[in-house]
Amino acid sequence: MLKYSKEIFDILSKGSFISMNSVSQANRAYFDQIEDDFENYREYYEGIGFVLESGNGYFYFSRHEQRVNAVDKLARFCDWIDRLDFLKTFNSAFGSGFVYTKAKILERISCDMELKDKATKLYADKKAFADVIDRLTDDFVKAGFVELENDLEGLYKVTASFHYLEEMVNCLNIVEGAENEIP
Known part of the structure; x- marks a missing residue:
């Protein structure tokens, strides 16, 4: 065994x-x-x-999945793309090994209009930015992309699995004018 x-x-x-x-x-x-x-x-x-x-x-x-499941999975992945975009806007170095606090993200939101705009679009049911950041961090922790490194200081560490998101986004090819084409 x-x-x-x-x-x-x-x-x-x-x-x-x-x-x-x-x-x-x-x-x-x-x-x-x-x-x-x-x-x-x-x-x-x-x-x-x-x-x-x-x-x-x-x-x-x-798992090997049927095409219908793959399409549903791709639709769910769009949410992850938005989350990744938000975090890369927060800090372009956000990736494996990066350490952050929720407070640091909130601080940046308060003085960065682009980040503020992206934050409002992440979770429709969350109005306060602190709630958005809590939910975002919870989602990343649950998925295994981020782990709590120091509870006392509120430090979170990005794990190597974050490469999975980056690699998936890098695999996407968007072709202009191809919106009505059938695969």
Whole structure:
């Protein structure tokens, strides 16, 4: 039996990531274990219908999906593109290893009209910028792109899995004049 297979499954099956630069020592150990024996883990999880994928410093599960599900997934990903755009507007260096506080984002919103405009569009049900930033951070924590590094100081660290979002956006090709074309 593979070491940590249950713990790894519990994390990845929820749609989260295991990153090499995780704040959690256990997650870093899981990452090292998968990295050391990737092919055996890949075969093991494939046997139960999951595809273990590796990225730039992270691992995650994917599944082979029907086209309808892929279209729905792409529609949901548009929300992530807006969130990524907001964070890159906040700081263009926002990426793996970046450390921030919610207070720092709120401070920038107060003096940056572009950031303020983007923040108002992120969550229709949130009116206060503090609520928007709380929800944004919660979404990134739940997805595994960000982890709380220091609760006392409110420091959050961006994990290597953030590359997944960046890579997905970089894969998108938008062709002008192609809005009515059938794929």
